[in-house]
Amino acid sequence: MSSGKLLLVLMMTATAMAGPSGVKDLSDQDHYKEGVHNSEYDHEAFLGKAEAKKFHDLPPEEARRRLGIIVDKIDTNKDGKVSTDELSAWISKVSKRYVWDDVNRMWDFHDTDHDGFVNLDEHKEVYGVVSDPEAIYDTNRQITYKQKIERDVRKFKGTDKNNDGRLSKEEFAGFLHPEAFLELRDVYINEIMEDMDKNKDGFVTMEEYVNDRWPVNNRPSSGEEPDWIKGDKEQFKSHRDKNHDGRLSREELANWMSPIDYDPAVAEARHLLSHADADKDGDLSRVEIMGNLDLFVGSQATEWGNFMTRHDEF
Template identity: 50%
Template sequence: MSSSPLTMKLLSVCLILVLMVVVYCSAIPKPGDKRVHETKLSDLPHDDDNEHNEDYDHEAFLGKDDAQDFDDLSPEESKERLAIIVDKIDVNKDGKVTETELKEWIQFIQRRYIVTDTERMWKEHDLEEDKLHWKSYMKRTYGYEDSPDSVDSPTFSYKDTIDRDHRRWEAADTDKDMKLSKDEFVHFLHPEDSDHMRDVVVQETIEDIDKDKDGYISLDEYIRDMYPNENGEEEPDWVKSERTQFEQYRDINKDGKMDNEEVKNWIVPPDYDHSDAEANHLIYEADSDKDGDLSKDEILEHYDLFVGSQATDFGEALTRHDEF
């Protein structure tokens, strides 16, 4: 028996509505979606099985999106575009890239990502007098303005995530008017770069990793967060290295677990500047004449250290370390 055109139309409408619900629900953030991981210049591992990971250098030097664009270029095209970037880094136009200039460039790249991400998210919300109200954020993110405190609330199933957002919101709201300016919204989206947000970052991290809810992160919880190993496979070398890192450096008081201060030292280390370390590393690797600076020729000679191309590591950044 064939279906009537009206029946087929109703079925199509129902299918569209189901798909819209699925897409909407999948877009709602989960508690761990916004967690801040160890502050780094890239989400990629810096060292891979005791070998330096050049994909990390590419993202630190170019930013994630531009690093992927360079992966699609030929070596000749990579060098041409890299030469233009070198001219931008050499601020005083003396033909040399100093460690300071390189560090400032890397910091600029990191800030550019934060600004771009904030602008994109800011435009998605309904603003009042150039400020974002909590209820507007709730409506855009969760579909309703209702508080999740009552079981009858349509947002109750998202209570943990909303409570977490609200806690971060209050920390970012420095003037305590329950509205966020664009500057405050930066702190909300990227709390890892704001001193006054660090306690929130630490609390979120512990909540996500602390499975037995004792308020600490044990060695097993630390490892399981990075490498669940549900199949009982032999641990790779990088996991064994992380065990050593935990025991020797993360667990400062050697009680077998990380407390708040130890987690803070891990996530936002007070005495370690990633951009400074990366600039130092790039100069060490590319400074052929060992004069402490980089000429344009030295950078182009070592172009594969700074950028990718089809002839070097095309595609590796898409397949390496899926566990991260």
Template identity: 40%
Template sequence: MMMLSLASLCLLATVAFAVPAQEKRIHHQADLSDHAHDDSHGFQYDHEAFLGKEEAKTFDQLTPEESKDKLAKIVDRIDIDKDGYINHSELHYWIKHRQRRYIEENVNKHWNEYDKNQDGKIAWEEYKNTTYGFYLGEDFDDIEDKATYKNMLNRDERRFKTADRDGDGIATREEFTAFLHPEEFDYMRDVVVQETVEDIDKNGDGKVNIDEYIGDMYTPENGEKEPDWVQTERKHFSEFRDTNKDGYLDGSEVAHWVLPGEVDHADNEAKHLIHETDTDKDGRLTLSELLDKRDYIITSTITDYGGMRVDEHDEL
């Protein structure tokens, strides 16, 4: 099944300033990759959960011997009890750890960009002026698609105000984390759902129909036959997503879809990775097994949660 990506709304290439790389549409613990989880079309799903997105790019440029050495170091970090095997709990813990580490690093990166007066807080005005300030005075008039940027500004302000729990217009580090990663905070739930509907709802009726649902995941090429996974998603829409069977997903149905309660996707990814690479089916992985599935590990993706650097000071 292909879940919606965590990707940001793409910026126009002609704009000189950089809107931060926060998730403009967020899903609570969505599939841990921005690729379709489709094993029949290569391995681009499972690489990043094990290695991380940035580290995955590095692996693609290493020699076989270099990648073997790098992978061995990562396996050694995951193997907490040092018995020479990676079991499910160790892999699950590693993926969860990298998720937390990614969020921490992402917040730290943006915090330094926006806390201009270095007072340990980020005011909405600081964020707005840093992100959009160059064009605010001109009301985006020099931008070809100024409506898009006005919408982005309004969306950022709405999300910022929701994250700002005490309403003082200033984000603490926890509130700024909720702004950048609303999927991690229960009180941001309504924003996550609202942004998702806005992104997918092309006709503006406040609901998601089957064409909008599929269109957000898949755009056919001329003459291309619809893949099997798309047919599966059509069934999921009608049989599971559209609970009241009215042909649309309303806010509550979207919430059930993108915020599925206590589903542990890191756990699911650990199980999936073991299933795909555990050659002797003993429920655990060895370095040898991972090397045997080197293409699966090194040329594919699992998570969008950042680089899996082998850092001796990175406490598990």
């Protein structure tokens, strides 16, 4: 295969095969530290992780001006208020920035006829000519090119919502990152189950679980278990294996990786509203948001104007 195609395949490997990650949190920060609220979590959730890291000192008026631009973006029905639904939709979009960065990075490699869609043949071309389909594609999980392509076909069909045999840009986002879309929960869980359930008995044993989290070929020669694996094994026993039969069913795996009753964007929106809704009317006015600069963006603000210029989808 060509060097360009090979590079893209390696990029896809790093993106799609990095291992299950469960519910995407909104921040690298802890929301509470020893019982004390940490506003840095809120800043990252509201602005996005990458942008929050670019905070620098700004005069208060400039910080408020930029926050005002954001408020106008969030208030989609232009009624002068920000509802919980509008705020959670904004936070969800911000948290998916990594998805759209991936989509934009890979789109032209896939949509080779530039018709605004990716069909299955275009996607398969990414792999180039595979002389040996039984050659290993992913060394950690021992998946061959044949298996990977078969999996991609299944995932393609699962994310082709209107069954027209091609993916729009939005559908392609789900193909690359089904974990980011609640409506693709089944697609995501099927992929994880296929990764982890090596003996194909419909369950994930402790050994399969550990081998997936800590691939054999990535272990040090001493073979000594790191502390995080010991912690993971304890989590398996005490929290993830609900019926304590020593293995995870598909339902138990799904409840761990993608709990259906928890949306971090909604939870954060409610949290922000509870702190800033001074008149307790269930919405946030511009005055209430602008009066809580530190809660939403801190005493510093990001280069948000540049971010919004680069990312029109927001």
